[in-house]
Amino acid sequence: MARDKEWRKKEPSLKDVQAKYTDLPKSWILKADIQRRGLTYTKAAVDKIDPNIHVVNSDAGSGFRNNLDYVPEGLIWKDGSYLVANFDFDENSARDPYVIDVVDDKIVITDEGEIFDEVLGYWEKPDFYNKRASNGEPLSKYITSRPQRLDISVNKYCHFWDKPGDGCKYCPLTPTYKCSGATEEQYEHKYIREAFAEALKQKGRFTHVMLTGGSILSGKELLDDELESYIAILKILGEFFTTDRFPSQLIATAFNERQLERLKNETKLMTYTPDIEVLNSEKFDWICHGKSREIGYEEWKRRIYKAVDVFGKGNVSSGMVLGVELATPNGFTSEDEAFNVIIPEAEEIISHGVALAANIWRPAPKSILQGQKSASLDYFVRVYREFDRLQRKYCPNPYTDDFRRCGAHIGLDLMRTY
């Protein structure tokens, strides 16, 4: 989509939205807008990178992006939270991105030359990124990192893409995998173990381990092979800890009761996140057709609630791609309509103590919906504000999937004052 040069005149500006929602932090609304519009770096901002200290996109690949540029993976906010920016932004997105620049030796966020905030700096590289596995490969190939989280991407390919039309339409994982020419869906577990052992040596760095990956539909029962992969790795990780459970999260397909019980009983996993993605049965069926066809929207929700029974209230969250419900041609046609439909649905889910880890939809390059235009900033902020009201009421554990453990879905940053 060619950028509409008049786009600023057609929607509320950052300042308008900040002035409208005075009960939400201005710096947080800015963060939402950066995730929506994207960002670029001036040469001065790139020169602030110290390759011995900071982590850049070229240090470690990610299944969700192709970008291996020498730019920071993320920014550190003054309130101690992070801006996750290590994904592919659409260079021709519908709106101009923010520009990270340096003024008076400070790293600042600018738009049309105006400074909107200062950031404390760039994410730092974990020590294990400088080490290699016994096969000579960098350990960062097997485990990646956010400021306080270790990420293990178990299956690089999602088998919903085996059948045309079944892959989630916003998702770049499998197209990115295919483009990279990779053929190895999973890495040998011994190298994951080596990376994990090395990562744990860094005191005070990590508070959480997250496992995720593409869905695997095969097995005796649907998803059994996916379950086996996660159990195998979680068992390896569990050996490192003295406690019954360790701070960990599995973002995976929605397992049935039997599979959930196995996950709980055979591993030391602490929290589970089966992502519902879209809060409406009809839009879910269009956007996540494979999930809808194989499991179904109502069944997906039922499995989330079963997971709460198994893992305990506060230990289950669900991710969503906020804004994709407005995609064309089959999405909602107005933001008001979308808001009115998804909020009651959100209340039903959140009332089970399940926080919604809602990521801002950026039409990702290589995804089926690439090149589309995401919603207005007002829409994202209005929805997040409502989710926050509901989460304050129903969610007993504001630390599951919070700013410290993830940081991508910024709605849950607001849990910091619960």
Place this chain on the structure above:
Amino acid sequence: MVKINDELKQILDEPDTLKVLAVNNREGVPHVVFKGTLHAEDNQFVFYDLLQSSEINKNLVNTIWFEKKLAINILSKDRRSFHIVGTPVKSVTAGKYFESVYENIQERFGRDTDLNAIWYIEPEQIQEVSFAYRQAEQREKFPILAHLDQITRRDDDDE
């Protein structure tokens, strides 16, 4: 910006000094808590928050988000007291510097002690409020403030 002078920095470093922070919560209710690790670095007050679920941490997050103020009081062993108004300007929750403080905290308080955040507070106002100091100040500035019997000539006063 007001300056944290060397005398106050020294008082802050003395083990018997009491240091207390008052920070409002979201609803505007003040929460007051003693913070032994409060000290000065350059011209900022710094303290280590050890528990992410602490009331003060939540309140400080709210304070930095909405650019509000907090208060600190410092009471020395010899009962000199200082009232400080400031704003939280940053919270460090990760990185090499954080890790060095984390290790230091563990050495001081034991291996099972965690570190949530290093908070930095910029002072806007520092005022000595020790009783003797304030009493003399009030007498000087507002001589109208006194019960008359305090200034009534007494029989045993020197002629």
